[in-house]
Amino acid sequence: MTGVAKSAVCVLGTGLIGGSVLRAAVAAGYDAWGYNRSHAGVRAARADGFDVGDDIEAVLKRAAASDALIVLGVPMPAIDSILSDVRLLAPGCALTDVVSVKAPVAATVRRHELGARYVGGHPMAGTAESGWAASTPDLFRGAAWAVGVDPGTHVEPWTRVARLALDCGAVVVPVVADEHDRAVARISHLPHVLAEALAVVGAGGGDLALGLAAGSFRDGTRVAATAPDLVRAICEPNAAALLDALDDTLRLLTAARDTLATNATLGELIDAGYSERDRYDTLHRWNITDIRPGDHNWLERLREAGQRGGVIRGLD
Numbered sequence: 453m454t455g456v457a458k459s460a461v462c463v464l465g466t467g468l469i470g471g472s473v474l475r476a477a478v479a480a481g482y483d484a485w486g487y488n489r490s491h492a493g494v495r496a497a498r499a500d501g502f503d504v505g506d507d508i509e510a511v512l513k514r515a516a517a518s519d520a521l522i523v524l525g526v527p528m529p530a531i532d533s534i535l536s537d538v539r540l541l542a543p544g545c546a547l548t549d550v551v552s553v554k555a556p557v558a559a560t561v562r563r564h565e566l567g568a569r570y571v572g573g574h575p576m577a578g579t580a581e582s583g584w585a586a587s588t589p590d591l592f593r594g595a596a597w598a599v600g601v602d603p604g605t606h607v608e609p610w611t612r613v614a615r616l617a618l619d620c621g622a623v624v625v626p627v628v629a630d631e632h633d634r635a636v637a638r639i640s641h642l643p644h645v646l647a648e649a650l651a652v653v654g655a656g657g658g659d660l661a662l663g664l665a666a667g668s669f670r671d672g673t674r675v676a677a678t679a680p681d682l683v684r685a686i687c688e689p690n691a692a693a694l695l696d697a698l699d700d701t702l703r704l705l706t707a708a709r710d711t712l713a714t715n716a717t718l719g720e721l722i723d724a725g726y727s728e729r730d731r732y733d734t735l736h737r738w739n740i741t742d743i744r745p746g747d748h749n750w751l752e753r754l755r756e757a758g759q760r761g762g763v764i765r766g767l768d
């Protein structure tokens with residue numbers, strides 16, 4: 453895949469993630485601009501020298517005229533409405549998103565008949581902050597960026613999306629939507645719910661407990677400082693997979709609680725946690741080098757490689 457040209461990039465929604473995509477794309481030499489519905493968001497981005505407007509019609513007409521890759525930088529609850537604008541004003545553009553759940557976005561895209569040039573995306577990066585002010589061009593450096601390889605994905609928009617992710621400093625993890633959603637329920641959405649629970653239980657110990665709190669409480673509750681509406685927008689669209697993860701958690705915690713009550717031991721939980729955490733620390737992310745986008749069975753082969761820890765670090 454040598455010489456894939458950088459497409460123009462149009463980011464709709466310039467909060468923490470969309471804003472960071474815009475900053476990273478500009479830093480990587482893309483012709484990139486954005487849209488934000490709030491005047492304050494537009495003012496802040498312009499004050500930093502970025503080309504962001506609040507006129508969705510003008511922004512999308514420019515995308516259509518430039519054959520830009522459109523990045524939906526808005527959370528799941530705003531996807532349906534922004535897709536109505538895209539369908540009306542720039543239906544031929546390649547399209548991706550940064551939403552933390554993939555199957556519901558794909559279903560909404562299909563409902564708007566925009567599936568032909570859509571490729572799901574999910575950069576695995578963030579902070580507890582939100583908005584343009586928190587965005588940074590380095591947010592995705594070294595991060596995993598899930599890029600959809602669902603059946604029917606077309607190679608041209610796929611290559612554009614993968615190239616943008618790589619140019620933002622991320623590594624590409626090929627995923628299909630439902631497997632992605634089950635995976636992130638466990639490693640992203642469940643941790644948000646647990647962080648909220650830990651914050652509540654810890655604070656239940658009063659000011660003495662909070663006054664003594666150190667690293668374990670701070671790290672375990674870090675994402676509980678995220679704006680509540682954003683946490684809901686991240687977790688709730690993935691309800692079925694999150695329920696499975698919560699059920700597994702409750703089973704483990706109940707077993708540990710029961711053995712603690714009867715034998716004053718936490719049982720197998722501690723050893724199991726120790727060894728599974730080690731699997732994460734030592735996971736070998738190997739480079740996919742032998743599957744060229746567009747080759748025979750490339751989607752299925754990339755999917756299998758992604759399942760086995762394969763990542764893409766370059767397309768050349």
Ligand SMILES: O=C(O)C(=O)C[C@]1(C(=O)O)C=C[C@@H](O)C=C1
Binds near residue numbers: 551575640
């Ligand atoms: O690092 C954080 O603050 C995050 O919450 C980032 C995080 C996560 O790791 O769960 C949260 C949601 C995104 O969809 C991807 C990544």
